[in-house]
Amino acid sequence: MPKDSGIGASPKRREDVRFLTGNGNYTDDINAHGQAYVHFLRSDIAHGTLNSVDTTAAAAMPGVVRIFTAADFEGVGGVPCGWEITDRHGNAMQEPKHPVLAEGKVRHVGEPIAAVIAESLEQARDAAEAIDLDIEELPAVVDMKAAVAEGSVKVHDDLTSNLCYDWGFVEENREAVNQAFQDAAHVTSLELVNNRLVANPMEPRVAIGEYNRSTDDSKLYTTSQNPHVIRLLMGAFVLGIPEHKLQVVSPDVGGGFGTKIFHYAEEAFCTFAAKACNRPVKWTSSRSEAFMSDAHGRDHVTKIELALDADNNFTALRTDTYANMGAYLSTFAPSVPTWLHGTLMAGNYKTPLIYVNVKAVFTNTVPVDAYRGAGRPEATFQLERVVDKAARELGVDPIALRRQNFITEFPYATPVAVEYDTGDYHATMDKLTEIADLSGFDARRKASVANGKLRGLGVNCYIEACGIAPSNLVGQLGARAGLYESATVRVNATGGLVVMTGSHSHGQGHETSFPQVIADMIGIDEGMIEIVHGDTSKVPMGMGTYGSRSLAVGGSAMVRATEKIIAKAKKIAAHLMEAADADIELKDGEFSVAGTDKSVAWGDVTLAAYVPHNYPLEDIEPGLEETAFYDPANFTYPSGAYACEVEVDPDTGKVSIERFSAADDFGNIVNPMIVDGQVHGGIGQGIGQALLEGCVYDEDGQLLSASFMDYAMPRADDVPFYSVDHSCQTPCTHNPLGVKGCGEAGAIGSPPSVVNAVVDALQSAGKTDVTHIDMPLSPGRIWAALNS
Amino acid sequence: MYNFEFEKPSTVADAVAALAGDEAQALGGGQTLIPTMKQRLASPSKLVSLSGIAEMQGVQREGASLTVGGAVSHADVAAQATDYPALAEMAGHIGDPAVRNRGTIGGSLANNDPSADYPAAALASAATVVTNAREIAADDYFQGMFDTALEDGEIITGVKFSVPQAANYQKFVQPASRFALVGVFVAKHADGVRVAVTGASEEGVFRWSEAEAALDADFSADAIAGLTLDPSDMIGDLHGTKEYRAHLVGVMTKRAVAAAA
Numbered sequence A: 001m002p003k004d005s006g007i008g009a010s011p012k013r014r015e016d017v018r019f020l021t022g023n024g025n026y027t028d029d030i031n032a033h034g035q036a037y038v039h040f041l042r043s044d045i046a047h048g049t050l051n052s053v054d055t056t057a058a059a060a061m062p063g064v065v066r067i068f069t070a071a072d073f074e075g076v077g078g079v080p081c082g083w084e085i086t087d088r089h090g091n092a093m094q095e096p097k098h099p100v101l102a103e104g105k106v107r108h109v110g111e112p113i114a115a116v117i118a119e120s121l122e123q124a125r126d127a128a129e130a131i132d133l134d135i136e137e138l139p140a141v142v143d144m145k146a147a148v149a150e151g152s153v154k155v156h157d158d159l160t161s162n163l164c165y166d167w168g169f170v171e172e173n174r175e176a177v178n179q180a181f182q183d184a185a186h187v188t189s190l191e192l193v194n195n196r197l198v199a200n201p202m203e204p205r206v207a208i209g210e211y212n213r214s215t216d217d218s219k220l221y222t223t224s225q226n227p228h229v230i231r232l233l234m235g236a237f238v239l240g241i242p243e244h245k246l247q248v249v250s251p252d253v254g255g256g257f258g259t260k261i262f263h264y265a266e267e268a269f270c271t272f273a274a275k276a277c278n279r280p281v282k283w284t285s286s287r288s289e290a291f292m293s294d295a296h297g298r299d300h301v302t303k304i305e306l307a308l309d310a311d312n313n314f315t316a317l318r319t320d321t322y323a324n325m326g327a328y329l330s331t332f333a334p335s336v337p338t339w340l341h342g343t344l345m346a347g348n349y350k351t352p353l354i355y356v357n358v359k360a361v362f363t364n365t366v367p368v369d370a371y372r373g374a375g376r377p378e379a380t381f382q383l384e385r386v387v388d389k390a391a392r393e394l395g396v397d398p399i400a401l402r403r404q405n406f407i408t409e410f411p412y413a414t415p416v417a418v419e420y421d422t423g424d425y426h427a428t429m430d431k432l433t434e435i436a437d438l439s440g441f442d443a444r445r446k447a448s449v450a451n452g453k454l455r456g457l458g459v460n461c462y463i464e465a466c467g468i469a470p471s472n473l474v475g476q477l478g479a480r481a482g483l484y485e486s487a488t489v490r491v492n493a494t495g496g497l498v499v500m501t502g503s504h505s506h507g508q509g510h511e512t513s514f515p516q517v518i519a520d521m522i523g524i525d526e527g528m529i530e531i532v533h534g535d536t537s538k539v540p541m542g543m544g545t546y547g548s549r550s551l552a553v554g555g556s557a558m559v560r561a562t563e564k565i566i567a568k569a570k571k572i573a574a575h576l577m578e579a580a581d582a583d584i585e586l587k588d589g590e591f592s593v594a595g596t597d598k599s600v601a602w603g604d605v606t607l608a609a610y611v612p613h614n615y616p617l618e619d620i621e622p623g624l625e626e627t628a629f630y631d632p633a634n635f636t637y638p639s640g641a642y643a644c645e646v647e648v649d650p651d652t653g654k655v656s657i658e659r660f661s662a663a664d665d666f667g668n669i670v671n672p673m674i675v676d677g678q679v680h681g682g683i684g685q686g687i688g689q690a691l692l693e694g695c696v697y698d699e700d701g702q703l704l705s706a707s708f709m710d711y712a713m714p715r716a717d718d719v720p721f722y723s724v725d726h727s728c729q730t731p732c733t734h735n736p737l738g739v740k741g742c743g744e745a746g747a748i749g750s751p752p753s754v755v756n757a758v759v760d761a762l763q764s765a766g767k768t769d770v771t772h773i774d775m776p777l778s779p780g781r782i783w784a785a786l787n788s
Numbered sequence B: 001m002y003n004f005e006f007e008k009p010s011t012v013a014d015a016v017a018a019l020a021g022d023e024a025q026a027l028g029g030g031q032t033l034i035p036t037m038k039q040r041l042a043s044p045s046k047l048v049s050l051s052g053i054a055e056m057q058g059v060q061r062e063g064a065s066l067t068v069g070g071a072v073s074h075a076d077v078a079a080q081a082t083d084y085p086a087l088a089e090m091a092g093h094i095g096d097p098a099v100r101n102r103g104t105i106g107g108s109l110a111n112n113d114p115s116a117d118y119p120a121a122a123l124a125s126a127a128t129v130v131t132n133a134r135e136i137a138a139d140d141y142f143q144g145m146f147d148t149a150l151e152d153g154e155i156i157t158g159v160k161f162s163v164p165q166a167a168n169y170q171k172f173v174q175p176a177s178r179f180a181l182v183g184v185f186v187a188k189h190a191d192g193v194r195v196a197v198t199g200a201s202e203e204g205v206f207r208w209s210e211a212e213a214a215l216d217a218d219f220s221a222d223a224i225a226g227l228t229l230d231p232s233d234m235i236g237d238l239h240g241t242k243e244y245r246a247h248l249v250g251v252m253t254k255r256a257v258a259a260a261a
């Protein structure tokens, strides 16, 4: 019998009732009394000198409240970067100023130049058209290798070059790795592109700034995954507002995928302008603006090499990556191709020597930052592609080659600085073999061939580092923040609980899964527990949701706070039953004295806490509310094995995904249905990246894929029914729930198996020279490969 | 969007009069025009809706031809053009349900998007575009990308299709927009085969005359096996090269013939 409540049960998501009935409270649903609207005039050229911005005529247009340009932001900080990378030579990365409104130069299409505030949005747009811009166009640089070549146009004149940093990891291993390559029996190398993506959450970004002149308080409503982080970054670095005078609220948020982690210029603008104009200022991004102002994802160009000995053991791995930063450093951009990517290069394998080089490059494009998986998909993709290619070159079974090199003993210290606590890679591969019916593949291939189609099978493994992250460690690595989480559990007199968590839910279902954990701990009904998140005035502190950290870190904080609650409640119960604290047991919402039939109900104890007539007032305070901060001791390491089966139409090059199977190890599972959903969504995005999505600039820096007419999002009929299994569970050893996180796995684990499958299909048709095709695997690209 | 006046006449004559003013524009289903206006790329001073004109509605069979009113939605053609299944099938695959419920045949043909489906159907069906002023043969109507024989203010009141003996439309979708990356409509009429290609050419919809000649002699997919198109006139963009489009025209034509035969 499946459980119907508590940990391991799959109650339906309670938040879906409001989402699916149109009753969600999204930022754009909020309208402040007397609000004005802002429209940003954005650059339509990629690179140019801003000679003048004449707003005289525009300011006289109907309804205009005020027009802002960079001149209004003198003395105001730039949009900060939250992570500093130290390069191979021990130098700090180059960090250009990121002004709220373009200063002196425009550096990418979509950069805001001026902001018009008016009584209505249409009036603001009308006035923006009347602004007289004098921009002297400069040649743009879009290609990363061209950007770091001698004599390239510079994106930032005050930097020495377009190279943000040249990072080596582990630098001390460099020579040993090179030596291992010289000694290798076989070397497989592969050059590939990890395609640039636009996250495109269903809800575009929105910001509303408010200012209260009588109290001097500022307030920002924003579509963020981490409102406290925005409060800190914007308050401390941009606007100089102390945290106690600034409230940031992120109510229901319609998808984030990483792109809503970052602090954006529009947020700072609305907060600043609300005070300057003394009225609320609202901005709602159009989809077109989102394409050219939301941070993009991925965009790596990589060469990877794998060295093997004569017995096909991996002996060394070497990778060279160019990572696009875009024109400015977005909040966590520098960390993505480095610490979130280099540390994952061991994958599931015991390769003893690894060296990762990453050159981060400025170009005249939209900033690039974390997108679902952030660095880990880029690591997994190149590693699992090169392993597949090696198997093909050596004529060995790709699964056998993987198995032979699996890490089998835990804890395992990789040569790239991290220590995996648990895992069982053979178990997930065994499970995959079963659920994907790999033994039936040959028969399915025959059937496809009889239908005039090519069929391919692609398999890959993945490992990710989630539950981000131990604060002292990330501090050493350059993070300008800690990565703990907080929770306050407030028990009311009548026994209901409110949990204020720093984790933010923007689709993950925390309002359902978090109560399952607490309900189990106390033995009460989940309906008695309410989750509050997304408001800096209600939640003590929060680092937010990303890096599959909510349950592993935020959930752990909640467990710790609940443990404190239970400890105090037991003292109250002991007093009520005239027993010793140590003899009190809590089960099914009842406190009892061990070995007796004495008991008091949860509600009696909570009532006593607030009506302390019979209460140990000399020992403990009334009330029942506790806060805990949890800082993880390590990352968590979810892992798994994925298989994709494709059919390719040789006439058109069109790929259809016939089967997709995922065997994941997420440690313990709280709500299997929600986990399934997270994996489904992640795989959908991974398939999107592999087959459909490509953000493309022309050489002048014009965004060619600037709308859904040209940027292909995956639709329901692009993906198959997935076969998803998470019964392999090696619990995390260092957090109280033994959970690992499941939010990004699907997006990390799926692109390589899709590409491996397509290459397999083409090889099966005798195209043995086709060893790689860059994503997205559009029909045109596959047709060209088939006819190469 | 800029402000505009709005009129909804109930006769073609009133619509023509309303369109006489400067910068007035006809509004069909608005599926192309409204997004363009929202982007501020079009700024008509007046929109004249054609959706309240009874004489522009209806799908009627008259002998060998099927007449579709100029304001009939794609969804209505899909449901009502039962006498011309290939046409109904084509209309049933335009865009998504919302687009099909609003978008109209007149709007599609007036717009003449180089990747739209209706132009291929009209050209292959030797259709006649009927306007408030005249009748225009499809061969004379399409004049290149987004260009037609329509005069300013001229309204498509209906389209007369010659129902072929056999026909089929094959659409290979562009993955983002799901318009045709290449679409080929093949129609076998008593007086010959017509092959109309959309999505592929810089010049908009066109007839592939070599294929028509080959199919006149032998209406089978094999008959066109050896034919190729010159890629230099094709569209090349991020979704497909010129060569790929030229190749797809061949594949889609063969599939359409096989499905129709």
Ligand SMILES: Cc1cc2nc3c(=O)[nH]c(=O)nc-3n(C[C@H](O)[C@H](O)[C@H](O)COP(=O)(O)OP(=O)(O)OC[C@H]3O[C@@H](n4cnc5c(N)ncnc54)[C@H](O)[C@@H]3O)c2cc1C
Residues within 6 Å of the ligand: B025, B026, B027, B028, B029, B030, B031, B032, B033, B034, B050, B070, B071, B093, B094, B095, B096, B099, B102, B103, B104, B105, B106, B107, B108, B110, B111, B113, B115, B116, B117, B118, B154, B155, B156, B157, B177, B178, B179, B180
């Ligand atoms: C998401 C989406 C997907 C789509 N997918 C496809 C697709 O797969 N295939 C495809 O072919 N199309 C597709 N379309 C376009 C759709 O078919 C439109 O409906 C069509 O192009 C325009 O028809 P409309 O009635 O909406 O015209 P409108 O947008 O109202 O008008 C378009 C133009 O035609 C003029 N016009 C309208 N009616 C008449 C008339 N009777 N006489 C003279 N001029 C007139 C207008 O003045 C305007 O210039 C898609 C559109 C969208 C939004």
